[in-house]
Amino acid sequence: MRSASASPAPDEQNTALLKDFATLSAFGATPGGGVDRQAATAADGEQRAWLHRWLTGHGFEVHYDGVGNQFGLFTFTPGAPYVLSGSHLDSQPLGGRYDGAYGVLAAAHAAHRAVERWRASGASPRYNVAVVNWFNEEGSRFKPSMMGSAVFAGKLPAETALATTDPAGTSVRAALREIGTIGDYAGPDLAAYAEIHIEQGRELENAGTTIGLVGSTWAARKYQVIVRGEQSHTGSTIMTDRRDALFGASLLVVAVRELAERSAAVPLHTSVSEMYIEPNSPVVVAREVRMHVDLRSPDEAFLEDAAKELAESIPGIEERAAVDIEVVQTHGWGVAPFPRAGVDLAAEVADELGLRHRTMMTIAGHDSVNMKDVTPAVMLFVPSADGISHNEGEFTPDHDICAGTDLLTEVIHRLMSGALESQR
Amino acid sequence: MRSASASPAPDEQNTALLKDFATLSAFGATPGGGVDRQAATAADGEQRAWLHRWLTGHGFEVHYDGVGNQFGLFTFTPGAPYVLSGSHLDSQPLGGRYDGAYGVLAAAHAAHRAVERWRASGASPRYNVAVVNWFNEEGSRFKPSMMGSAVFAGKLPAETALATTDPAGTSVRAALREIGTIGDYAGPDLAAYAEIHIEQGRELENAGTTIGLVGSTWAARKYQVIVRGEQSHTGSTIMTDRRDALFGASLLVVAVRELAERSAAVPLHTSVSEMYIEPNSPVVVAREVRMHVDLRSPDEAFLEDAAKELAESIPGIEERAAVDIEVVQTHGWGVAPFPRAGVDLAAEVADELGLRHRTMMTIAGHDSVNMKDVTPAVMLFVPSADGISHNEGEFTPDHDICAGTDLLTEVIHRLMSGALESQR
Numbered sequence A, B: 001m002r003s004a005s006a007s008p009a010p011d012e013q014n015t016a017l018l019k020d021f022a023t024l025s026a027f028g029a030t031p032g033g034g035v036d037r038q039a040a041t042a043a044d045g046e047q048r049a050w051l052h053r054w055l056t057g058h059g060f061e062v063h064y065d066g067v068g069n070q071f072g073l074f075t076f077t078p079g080a081p082y083v084l085s086g087s088h089l090d091s092q093p094l095g096g097r098y099d100g101a102y103g104v105l106a107a108a109h110a111a112h113r114a115v116e117r118w119r120a121s122g123a124s125p126r127y128n129v130a131v132v133n134w135f136n137e138e139g140s141r142f143k144p145s146m147m148g149s150a151v152f153a154g155k156l157p158a159e160t161a162l163a164t165t166d167p168a169g170t171s172v173r174a175a176l177r178e179i180g181t182i183g184d185y186a187g188p189d190l191a192a193y194a195e196i197h198i199e200q201g202r203e204l205e206n207a208g209t210t211i212g213l214v215g216s217t218w219a220a221r222k223y224q225v226i227v228r229g230e231q232s233h234t235g236s237t238i239m240t241d242r243r244d245a246l247f248g249a250s251l252l253v254v255a256v257r258e259l260a261e262r263s264a265a266v267p268l269h270t271s272v273s274e275m276y277i278e279p280n281s282p283v284v285v286a287r288e289v290r291m292h293v294d295l296r297s298p299d300e301a302f303l304e305d306a307a308k309e310l311a312e313s314i315p316g317i318e319e320r321a322a323v324d325i326e327v328v329q330t331h332g333w334g335v336a337p338f339p340r341a342g343v344d345l346a347a348e349v350a351d352e353l354g355l356r357h358r359t360m361m362t363i364a365g366h367d368s369v370n371m372k373d374v375t376p377a378v379m380l381f382v383p384s385a386d387g388i389s390h391n392e393g394e395f396t397p398d399h400d401i402c403a404g405t406d407l408l409t410e411v412i413h414r415l416m417s418g419a420l421e422s423q424r
Helices: A012-025 A042-057 A101-121 A148-151 A158-163 A172-177 A203-207 A243-263 A300-321 A342-351 A369-370 A399-418 B014-027 B042-057 B100-123 B149-150 B158-163 B172-179 B203-207 B243-262 B300-321 B338-352 B369-370 B397-417
Strands: A061-062 A070-074 A083-085 A127-133 A190-198 A211-217 A221-229 A270-278 A288-297 A324-333 A356-364 A377-382 B061-064 B070-076 B082-085 B128-133 B190-198 B211-217 B219-228 B269-280 B288-297 B324-333 B356-361 B377-382
Touching: A012 A042, A012 A101, A042 A061, A042 A070, A042 A101, A042 A127, A042 A172, A061 A270, A070 A101, A083 A101, A083 A369, A101 A127, A101 A190, A101 A399, A127 A399, A127 B149, A148 A158, A148 A369, A158 A172, A158 A342, A190 A342, A190 A369, A190 A399, A203 A211, A203 A356, A211 A324, A211 A342, A221 A243, A221 A300, A243 A270, A243 A288, A243 A300, A243 B243, A243 B269, A270 B243, A270 B269, A288 A300, A300 A324, A342 A356, A342 A399, A356 A377, A369 A377, A369 B172, A377 A399, B014 B100, B014 B397, B042 B061, B042 B070, B042 B100, B042 B128, B061 B203, B070 B100, B082 B100, B082 B369, B082 B397, B100 B190, B100 B397, B128 B397, B149 B158, B149 B300, B149 B369, B158 B172, B190 B369, B190 B397, B203 B211, B203 B356, B211 B338, B211 B397, B219 B243, B219 B300, B243 B269, B243 B288, B243 B300, B288 B300, B300 B324, B338 B356, B338 B377, B356 B377, B369 B377, B377 B397
Parallel strands: A083 A127, A083 A190, A190 A377, A211 A356, B082 B128, B082 B190, B190 B377, B211 B356
Antiparallel strands: A061 A070, A070 A127, A211 A377, A221 A288, A221 A324, A270 A288, B061 B070, B070 B128, B211 B377, B219 B288, B219 B324, B269 B288
16 A cells, blocks of 8 residues: 555545545445446436536536437537546446546536636636546446447447447447437537546556556457357266367466466566356356457557467367357557647646656556547546555545546646647 | 167157157247256246146146145055156256156156056056156256255255245245246155156267166266455456456366366266356456366266365465365265166066167266165166257157157056065
8 A cells, every 4th residue: 555645634626526526436336335337227327417417516518429428518618629528437347436437526626626717717718628427438238348438539330339238138229218318419529638547556656656647558459259169968978079168268268367477578468357158057068158358568569479379379279178269359459649748738737736747558448548539638647556446445545536636627727728739 | 870770660659759749849949959948937837837737638646846846646556655757847058858858758658658558457556656847957047956856855955945046046936936836745655766868978879779777876076166356457457466266267177177188097077167257347357256166977986086186276276366266065976876676677678678778877967866865766868869968959869769768668567566666
């Protein structure tokens, strides 16, 4: 654990922020201190309704686009573009309170504070401001992850997203209609995008640093794998006759892990965390396993080599388990930079606020990874205690929550003045 | 495939048998030619209602005991014990038409034919006759397998069985009430038990033999294993921080398979075919995997050694995957003989009918494995094409279906005369 430095009591604005964060954390709250509010579930619907009321109560106009992205607009100058800030309120099953939710609430408070400052000054900003809660960033119920921002950024057709079904067969379209947060808003014209998120790693904590300035992404590749065997009796089928899909899948899980274990020079994160097994009976050899493989590295060429090595291991697994394995890459991104000018802007603000900062890469995907390709984007991190995330025990201390929001407020304020307009 | 020998057209009785088998195969029929009628599902309810009508239509009196075992009684002498014959109508998900269902239908037809013969002769048998459809032999929806016969044989408390829940949380009690086949019948007093079943292996087919006479069981051990890790982000969590329950489970699947691969001298069948993964999300390292391990061998001491070897491999897996593994043996049986006199009786009948036979072991568990401990039991096999079972492609040729039923008829007739009474 990072030792908590003595920090002053929060001011009035940050007291309101922390109070709202406690309210937000009650939606889908779990006994273990986390939340369970997967995309377009009832709990997601409730928190969206709460955010809707918060935004209208603070003078924002709320709109929903065709894939459930929730926007709150504050318009100083009709027709002018918007500085957009936000993240996602949806969570993993038994996820933490901070992942995504902090970024949406910090954006709402920061945008509100910026609006108040502009109003108090009597001046008019160059750009309007808007808050966003992206639909289905987590991708646990509906795949792929970062769905709402991908549609907004033109990387995923809205129709494809809407037709996607969860394991129970419910489509995104039906689930969004169920919670009532789907509309026909086309989305705002953008001047810039800013997002703040918990780090979900240990780098800031280990360095005793409050703010991470994201300079680029790790590369990632995601695969859907289907292992096909044949159903037979677990007791009586002789071993050499078996075509065991779960044995084949298990060999692949081990091979995926060994890729990372062999990688000493360059970091490589590999995982299989999801399997659907058919028929999943204690006395029937599995006929099919569908699984999801995730590979990530800060080095694109190294990731390419790892993917090749994995592909080369498949025939041996097929032979040993007498199965057929189909691998389809479903999703991925390269090592991609965020604009240097955005990192510099945030660093300058952090210095002025007396916040220690460092430039770093993001390993996890974020909505900003989609957004940086359509508008100048700034991505900020605050620390995660012990690097724990996608876990009920996720934690970020209040003083970091407040410091991050103070920073985001100032960044949004400067973006509204046109700070990154040369990058558009 | 065994080459089909030229066989005569079935007689009137066997034509009726084959017609009824076709009717029975339509309950829960799947597009792939199999059936899906797990215990106490709607399809199981429908076939039970059909059997109920068949039995009453042929003069049997139908009763249900407290765990859903379905009995059809034909009483010549009130107060006299019964020769009981049957098997189970429930199937695996996407199972075959023959597994269990053949044994119940053959028993119904054989008992009816025996009744007709006794009636035609004018003599009264020493014992009455009864047919049984045991509840939940398969154990895919509710564990353990062979549930109904285990309760009948006093090996499993009825209350434990009734409180067992399926993965959706429905109890056996609730499911049986739903399909309406639960009663308070105490069950018949028994003189003997006879069961016929498909082999689910290749031994008869390879030997070109029609009838298997089961002399004893393979030993089996079944374990419930829980692998406990910790939920974390699949992307950002550094590899050495991960406590990946699915990686631990996969290492165990491979270790279980390797037990069998290393076993050259003595057959050992090992499998893992069922896992429940939490939270089973593509971007969350699994916190828990619950799995089922099945070990079987014809040699008890060898099975004991294999179980020890498996136990010894656990600490290394726990260390490598940073998980905790809990192993509980839930179920098992030793190498246990069926009475020699029953094998001899069936061999004598087979010889008289001109049916080739061999004495063999059963690898799969059957209701007769429970029943042999409470009454003299005879267990018979007919061939399975290619040894395929627990698969929609399960197949036994009509002439074997008929030959087995002819044999069972004669065995039941002789048991009703008191053939095994010295074994009681």
